[in-house]
Amino acid sequence: xxxxxxxxxxxxxxxxxxxxxxxxxxxxxxxxxxxxxxxxxxxxxxxxxxxxxxxxxxxxxxxxxxxxxxxxxxxxxxxxxxxxxxxxxxxxxxxxxxxxxxxxxxxxxxxxxxxxxxxxxxxxxxxx
Numbered sequence: 541x542x543x544x545x546x547x548x549x550x551x552x553x554x555x556x557x558x559x560x561x562x563x564x565x566x567x568x569x570x571x572x573x574x575x576x577x578x579x580x581x582x583x584x585x586x587x588x589x590x591x592x593x594x595x596x597x598x599x600x601x602x603x604x605x606x607x608x609x610x611x612x613x614x615x616x617x618x619x620x621x622x623x624x625x626x627x628x629x630x631x632x633x634x635x636x637x638x639x640x641x642x643x644x645x646x647x648x649x650x651x652x653x654x655x656x657x658x659x660x661x662x663x664x665x666x667x668x
Contacts, residue, residue, distance in 0.1 A: 566592045584609035598643040605658055606651045615659045629668045641665040
């Protein structure tokens, strides 16, 4: 009988130590930003940070545009919203967040004028 109590206590302790998906998302976004950001995506795009907004279950990516991309109308010409949506649909690394209907936000700012938002878009589960 004592053996079963010990097994039950160990099982309880193992389940009690698991972090929630929200906690995991918050931790992973902080760790990614701390270890990797800023990271150059291409010649004109830099990922400055990744945050998790717990209240809205939103993973928020903040980018900075430089050079040619840092001009009005460029993102519209390349249909950036559609490109982002397709990349999100095809990304398997975010599967667990998509299954739990998290939101994904993308904010692109100008390097020349950091207060200027070049593009801001939020995707919900209906989009991916």
